[in-house]
Amino acid sequence: MLKTIDLRSDTVTKPSQLMREAMMNAEVGDDVYGEDPTVNLLEERAAKIVDKEAALFVPTGSMGNQLAIMTHCERGVEAICDSLAHVYHYEMAAAAMFSGVQLHPVDNLHNDLGLGNLKDHFRDPQSFFPRTRLICLENTLNRDGGTVMRPEQMAAVYRLAQEYGLSVHLDGARIFNAALYLQCDVTDLTAYADSVMFCLSKGLGAPVGSILAGPKDFIAQARRNRKAMGGGMRQAGILAAAGLVALNNTALLIHDHEKARHLAAELSTVPGLKIDLGKVQTNMVMVETENMTAQEFVEKLSAQGVLVGTAGKFTVRFVTHLDVSMEDIQNAVEIIKEVVAYKNA
Numbered sequence: 001m002l003k004t005i006d007l008r009s010d011t012v013t014k015p016s017q018l019m020r021e022a023m024m025n026a027e028v029g030d031d032v033y034g035e036d037p038t039v040n041l042l043e044e045r046a047a048k049i050v051d052k053e054a055a056l057f058v059p060t061g062s063m064g065n066q067l068a069i070m071t072h073c074e075r076g077v078e079a080i081c082d083s084l085a086h087v088y089h090y091e092m093a094a095a096a097m098f099s100g101v102q103l104h105p106v107d108n109l110h111n112d113l114g115l116g117n118l119k120d121h122f123r124d125p126q127s128f129f130p131r132t133r134l135i136c137l138e139n140t141l142n143r144d145g146g147t148v149m150r151p152e153q154m155a156a157v158y159r160l161a162q163e164y165g166l167s168v169h170l171d172g173a174r175i176f177n178a179a180l181y182l183q184c185d186v187t188d189l190t191a192y193a194d195s196v197m198f199c200l201s202k203g204l205g206a207p208v209g210s211i212l213a214g215p216k217d218f219i220a221q222a223r224r225n226r227k228a229m230g231g232g233m234r235q236a237g238i239l240a241a242a243g244l245v246a247l248n249n250t251a252l253l254i255h256d257h258e259k260a261r262h263l264a265a266e267l268s269t270v271p272g273l274k275i276d277l278g279k280v281q282t283n284m285v286m287v288e289t290e291n292m293t294a295q296e297f298v299e300k301l302s303a304q305g306v307l308v309g310t311a312g313k314f315t316v317r318f319v320t321h322l323d324v325s326m327e328d329i330q331n332a333v334e335i336i337k338e339v340v341a342y343k344n345a
Contacts, residue, residue, distance in 0.1 A: 002305040005328045009309065010174075010202040010256070010283060010321035019206065019242040026241035030234050031057070032227065038237030042244050043211070049247065050175075050190040050198070052213035056222050057240055058231055061173045062086075064197035064212040065136070066094045067229070068169040071222045072134045072195070075100030079134040079169075080121055082109035084143035086171055087136050098229065102130050110141050110149045115156055122164055135161050138171040139178045139189060143311070145276075146260075146284030146319075148178045154192035170196040173210070176250040177203060177282040180257065186250075194218070203253050203283060204246035205322055209239050252322060256283035259320040259329050266333040272340045285318040286311060297339070304335045 006012045015023070029035035039057050047055035058064045065087050069079055079095060081088050083105035087095065095101040106121050108114030123129040135157060140146040154170075161168045170193035172178070179186040190196045195214035200206035212222055226232065233239070264280040267273050267287060274288040289297045294310040301308055311317040320329065 003328075003331075004305050004307060005324060005332045006307045007318045007320065007324065007332065008307050009319045013201075013203075013205045013321050013323045015207045015242055016205060016245070019245045022241040022245050023238050026237045028235040028237035031236045032232040032234060036235060036237040036240070038244070039240040042240040042247075045244065045247060046198075046211040047213050049186065050172075050196050050211075050213050051187040052190070052196065053216045054219035055211050055213040056219050056226060057233075057236060057243065058197075058210050058212055058226060059208060059233065061171070061197055061199045061201075061210040062091045062094065063226070063229065063231055064210045065091060065169070065171050066098060067212055067222045067225050067231075068195045068197060068214075069095050069101055069134065069136070070099040070225050071218055072167045072169060073099060073101045074133070076130060077133040078102045078104050078123060078130040079136055080104045080106055080109070080118075080132060081136040082114075082138060082141065083107045084141060085109075085136060085138050086142050086173070087138075089143060101133075104132070109157075110137065110139070110144070110147070111153065115153060118157065119160060119164075122166075132164075132166060135166055135168045136171060137168065137193065138173075140174045140181075140282050140284075142173070142284075145279045145286040145317070146174065146177065146282040147279050148181050148281050149189075150182065151184065151188045151192065154189060158192035167194045169193060172196045172198040174199070174202060174282065177253050177257070180250075180253050181281050200243040200246045203256055203321055204249045206242040206246035207239070209243050211243075249322070253283065256320040256322065257281075259283070259324065259326055260285050260318070262326065263318060263320065263329050263333065266330075267336060270337055270340050273336075283320045285320075287316045287318065289314050289316060291340075300339045301336065304339065306332045306335050
């Protein structure tokens with residue numbers, strides 16, 4: 001039987017046996033009443049890890065980001081984000097739908113090219129302009145292939161935001177990947193954001209859940225907003241127990257980076273495929289196809305048991321994670337070489 005090698009996303013991981021046992025044995029209560037001890041423990045530990053006063057367990061990273069926008073902003077204002085940001089492309093226009101907040105995309109916000117003119121995107125406080133209230137950063141930057149924003153770049157944004165009375169939210173869905181790449185503590189990055197969201201359900205391997213962290217009063221209001229958005233999960237300790245195990249997996253992410261670099265190095269030698277090796281910084285590899293569309297490439301690989309995703313008409317995204325081994329990666333490489341060679345013949 002053909003083994004499936006799933007490289008579509010790091011969200012496809014299955015809970016480990018240790019996680020399953022923790023979930024089965026979790027002590028639970030009603031989290032809406034603040035009475036679930038396992039959720040409370042997860043929130044306490046998560047807040048400490050990112051050096052924030054408090055944290056909130058939420059079902060998804062998208063909800064965490066949207067709660068941050070809703071809590072930082074009043075209706076009718078604007079939030080700046082990178083033009084490649086997850087909140088802009090992949091969250092269903094939720095900022096406008098739920099919070100009445102307009103997103104203002106800025107090119108290259110996460111590198112020096114865009115940081116130099118960030119201030120030019122702050123709105124002139126005239127009556128006919130929306131007021132700028134928030135800057136949303138994303139580290140790693142998903143749509144840019146998991147590239148990393150350095151602490152000094154984040155610091156520059158944060159100082160500018162403080163100067164103009166703006167808040168900064170960090171979509172840190174894969175913030176631990178960024179810290180590993182930079183060989184720094186995660187707090188070296190979260191220090192430059194008023195609030196931060198990070199996912200437990202991606203590379204850390206939990207089956208569901210994310211964390212929103214920030215000041216106590218901010219999290220208290222975010223908790224109310226979570227209830228309004230239908231995010232009160234009652235006996236959620238069963239899920240939080242997996243999250244507690246996931247928090248111990250941050251060091252394992254380095255293996256995902258190694259697998260991604262190996263995959264990229266192998267595929268960079270394949271005629272008909274193009275890779276910017278400089279952007280292979282964490283656990284993602286973006287591949288440009290020359291002789292077929294990304295969708296055609298995905299379909300041919302799927303028929304051979306390798307699952308990947310499209311990221312553009314001629315762009316394919318590979319994501320490594322703890323449920324694929326280096327042997328799986330090498331097997332995927334051989335299949336990819338055969339598919340491309342057949343197409344080029």
